[in-house]
Ligand code: FES
């Protein structure tokens with residue numbers, strides 16, 4: 001039986017009937033066409049699917065959409081303000097914090113969470129608190145520099 005959920009995603013309200021077994025990641029990608037959030041491992045190990053739910057960063061592949069009725073969700077698609085990039089998006093470009101880009105939406109959403117938690121005071125701190133976000137291209141120096149830099153500006 002379907003579950004009715006109300007999700008506010010990037011400021012837009014969606015009322016949906018979802019399969020109670022469907023992950024939040026699959027609902028975002030397959031029902032709302034928000035494919036910026038990536039599916040890497042689908043088992044909580046890579047961080048590619050990181051989003052913010054009520055301001056907290058979570059891996060969306062490990063949580064069911066039906067558990068989030070009433071939640072406020074932010075994904076990579078909601079960050080830019082018109083033509084203006086979010087400061088962390090701009091910092092990723094500036095510091096070349098990416099190569100193929102597959103992990104990047106998750107890295108950026110996680111970075112926003114990391115900064116908001118007050119865990120981005122130094123490159124070492126960023127490394128520790130972003131350790132759940134894997135980059136197979138090894139763009140870590142740029143990722144850490146971008147988050148630490150944006151933390152100083154936001
Ligand atoms: S796809 Fe969710 S942690 Fe890898």
Ligand code: FES
Pocket residue numbers: 097098099100101102103104134135136137138139
């Ligand atoms: S930029 Fe390719 S996986 Fe991170």
